[in-house]
Amino acid sequence: xxxxxxxxxxxxxxxxxxxxxxxxxxxxxxxxxxxxxxxxxxxxxxxxxxxxxxxxxxxxxxxxxxxxxxxxxxxxxxxxxxxxxxxxxxxxxxxxxxxxxxxxxxxxxxxxxxxxxxxxxxxxxxxxxxxxxxxxxxxxxxxxxxxxxxxxxxxxxxxxxxxxxxxxxxxxxxxxxxxxxxxxxxxxxxxxxxxxxxxxxxxxxxxxxxxxxxxxxxxxxxxxxxxxxxxxxxxxxxxxxxxxxxxxxxxxxxxxxxxxxx
Amino acid sequence: xxxxxxxxxxxxxxxxxxxxxxxxxxxxxxxxxxxxxxxxxxxxxxxxxxxxxxxxxxxxxxxxxxxxxxxxxxxxxxxxxxxxxxxxxxxxxxxxxxxxxxxxxxxxxxxxxxxxxxxxxxxxxxxxxxxxxxxxxxxxxxxxxxxxxxxxxxxxxxxxxxxxxxxxxxxxxxxxxxxxxxxxxxxxxxxxxxxxxxxxxxxxxxxxxxxxxxxxxxxxxxxxxxxxxxxxxxxxxxxxxxxxxxxxxxxxxxxxxxxxxxxxxxxxxxxxxxxxxxxxxx
Numbered sequence: 001x002x003x004x005x006x007x008x009x010x011x012x013x014x015x016x017x018x019x020x021x022x023x024x025x026x027x028x029x030x031x032x033x034x035x036x037x038x039x040x041x042x043x044x045x046x047x048x049x050x051x052x053x054x055x056x057x058x059x060x061x062x063x064x065x066x067x068x069x070x071x072x073x074x075x076x077x078x079x080x081x082x083x084x085x086x087x088x089x090x091x092x093x094x095x096x097x098x099x100x101x102x103x104x105x106x107x108x109x110x111x112x113x114x115x116x117x118x119x120x121x122x123x124x125x126x127x128x129x130x131x132x133x134x135x136x137x138x139x140x141x142x143x144x145x146x147x148x149x150x151x152x153x154x155x156x157x158x159x160x161x162x163x164x165x166x167x168x169x170x171x172x173x174x175x176x177x178x179x180x181x182x183x184x185x186x187x188x189x190x191x192x193x194x195x196x197x198x199x200x201x202x203x204x205x206x207x208x209x210x211x212x213x214x215x216x217x218x219x220x221x222x223x224x225x226x227x228x229x230x231x232x233x234x235x236x237x238x239x240x241x242x243x244x245x246x247x248x249x250x251x252x253x254x255x256x257x258x259x260x261x262x
Numbered sequence: 263x264x265x266x267x268x269x270x271x272x273x274x275x276x277x278x279x280x281x282x283x284x285x286x287x288x289x290x291x292x293x294x295x296x297x298x299x300x301x302x303x304x305x306x307x308x309x310x311x312x313x314x315x316x317x318x319x320x321x322x323x324x325x326x327x328x329x330x331x332x333x334x335x336x337x338x339x340x341x342x343x344x345x346x347x348x349x350x351x352x353x354x355x356x357x358x359x360x361x362x363x364x365x366x367x368x369x370x371x372x373x374x375x376x377x378x379x380x381x382x383x384x385x386x387x388x389x390x391x392x393x394x395x396x397x398x399x400x401x402x403x404x405x406x407x408x409x410x411x412x413x414x415x416x417x418x419x420x421x422x423x424x425x426x427x428x429x430x431x432x433x434x435x436x437x438x439x440x441x442x443x444x445x446x447x448x449x450x451x452x453x454x455x456x457x458x459x460x461x462x463x464x465x466x467x468x469x470x471x472x473x474x475x476x477x478x479x480x481x482x483x484x485x486x487x488x489x490x491x492x493x494x495x496x497x498x499x500x501x502x503x504x505x506x507x508x509x510x511x512x513x514x515x516x517x518x519x520x521x522x523x524x525x526x527x528x529x530x531x532x533x534x535x536x537x538x539x540x541x542x543x544x
Contacts, residue, residue: 025358028351031344032493034411036359043416046406054402076303083300119523121481123488123496124516127503128328132320137307192285195292210395214489215500218308221397228401240398247393260288 053233056241060234067223071242074219075250077141078205085148086198089114090187092149093156099165100186102178110153118150122208126215140218144205151204155197156190163189192261199254206247328513335511336502342495346518349487349494353479356415360422361472367423368430369456374442375434384427392424396482400490414492418482422475429471433464470533477526484519495519 029036095101096110126143133139167185176184213221220243227235334342370376371384400417407413441459450458487496495515502511 021358024354028354032348032351032355032411032415034351034355034415039407039412039416042407042412046403046416049406050402073306073308076299076306079296080300080303083296115524115527116520119520119527120516121484121496121519121523123485123499124512124519127488127499127512128324128509129321131503131507131509132324133317134311136309136312138309138312138317141303141307191289195289198296199292207395211397211485211489214397224398224401228405233405236402240394240402243395243398244390244393248389251389251393257288257292261285261292 054237054240055234056238057234060232060238063235063238067220067239067242070220070223071246073137074140074209074213074221075206075246077137077219078144078202078209081141081144082148082152082198082201082205085145085152085201086194088149089152089156090194092153093160094182094186096153096157097160099161100168100182111157114150114153114157116150117146118154120146122147122212123215126212130216135217137218139216140209140212140221143212143216144208147208148201148205152197152201156194159190159193159197160186163193196258196262199257203247203251203254206250210243324509327509328516330513331510332513332517333510334514335508336506337498342498342515342518345493345495345498346522349483349496350480350522352411352414352418352483352486352492352494353476355411356418356422356483357472357476357479359415360419360426360475361468363419364423364426364430365468368427368434369460371427371431372434374437374439375452375456375460388424388427391420394420396421397486397489400486400492404490411493414483414486414490417490418479418486421482422479425478426471426475429475430464430468433467433471434460437463470530470536473530473533477523477530480523480526 028034092110092114095106096114098107101107101110122143125146126139129139129142133142163186167189168181171181171185209219210221210224213219213223214225215221217225220239224236224239227233227239337345367384370380371388373381396417399420400414403413403416404410407416437460441463442455445455445459483492483494484496484499486492487494487498488500489496491497491500495518499512499515499519502508502515
């Protein structure tokens with residue numbers, strides 16, 4: 001094709017994409033009643049408000065023990081949800097992988113379970129579980145658990161499929177049983193990658209735990225919600241800062257582990 | 263893995279035959295630590311008012327009602343689609359605005375385009391934004407700017423930017439050094455390099471990352487509706503379960519979200535397979 005014509009066609013495509021995006025933006029702002037200019041105009045005001053009201057005072061520092069207690073609960077909840085989800089995901093991951101999976105039917109089943117638990121929003125799980133489990137640490141834990149299973153299974157399937165097949169073949173040649181192959185070749189081969197995903201999941205879960213906490217009335221999310229609704233903005237500031245510190249510390253720690261093992 | 267690429271020696275010059283030791287040790291420690299923390303977690307949990315057997319039975323019953331007898335009762339189909347489109351709209355707005363802002367920020371965050379100091383400042387700033395959960399941003403903006411789509415979009419925008427800048431700047435950094443140098447040699451300015459070298463060679467990556475973020479933003483928008491009252495289908499879901507205790511409606515809403523989420527996931531997988539070579543995985 002002639003170069004000029006190609007360029008012309010490319011430009012035309014570009015224009016169509018840009019027009020389409022502009023139209024969609026306009027439509028969405030009409031539907032959601034969002035005014036970009038107004039939104040941007042409130043931004044400086046919002047920041048001024050944040051810096052003048054969201055300050056930590058001595059009075060709010062007195063609540064520190066309660067907040068730390070709840071923060072610890074949230075962190076433990078996220079870790080427990082991730083590690084227990086890992087056990088289930090490991091089975092589902094092996095089942096669903098193309099290279100070491102046992103049968104096609106089981107593979108599809110594993111992928112289906114993963115897709116379902118990943119795509120039903122955490123909010124839905126939290127709300128359903130709240131109805132029967134009540135305002136309880138276990139509710140938050142289970143909501144996080146379900147989401148983690150979906151995500152980790154998908155990650156594990158990819159990791160297993162990507163890891164080198166030579167070890168599996170070598171073991172097969174020696175007449176190793178299926179369990180032996182999984183335990184001695186697949187898992188050791190994929191372990192660093194898997195740990196990396198587990199750490200990532202813990203980080204994600206700590207962030208999600210706040211959301212789940214607001215919905216189910218558990219952990220740090222509940223504390224935040226309580227201060228928020230009673231207009232105790234100094235409390236809100238303290239909770240936010242402690243979450244930020246916790247998240248950053250855990251991220252640094254897991255980045256360090258990742259650097260060593262990968 | 264570094265252990266296999268070169269021979270490690272101990273301080274006395276002997277070849278260390280346990281060269282993979284540190285990696286092994288760290289992995290074992292990590293697993294041990296996580297196991298211990300999990301056990302502690304279960305001991306530490308607050309189980310007040312929990313009857314586990316009854317709770318499991320009830321959940322099973324609730325799930326059955328939800329998924330097998332879905333129905334809308336408090337609003338009709340038209341309203342439902344309207345609410346879904348609000349959620350989609352919120353997701354779309356925060357993605358597109360985020361993408362535009364992220365593009366410029368990512369230019370300052372890429373090490374091959376700007377000096378080290380600016381890169382570091384931008385990254386620390388983004389790390390802070392990322393550390394605050396989205397729902398807290400939305401709620402904080404809601405008190406500062408008033409509850410509504412503005413607070414929701416701004417709150418979601420923050421996280422979209424934090425995510426996209428990281429993805430974009432990594433894509434920019436992978437651009438071939440030779441191209442940039444060649445352009446520089448011809449006397450091209452910074453903007454010329456961006457427009458004629460960086461943008462064309464990373465455009466498809468940027469598009470698929472943006473779509474990936476749109477998929478995430480949809481889920482986030484649902485959650486924001488429920489937790490921060492940002493409107494849309496998430497808010498309806500919250501009302502249906504926490505105010506009306508209408509599980510059938512929750513089920514119907516869940517199905518709607520599920521269908522949309524799966525459609526978005528399929529599109530993004532297609533985009534990913536087409537534009538991401540195997541080497542570039544998130």
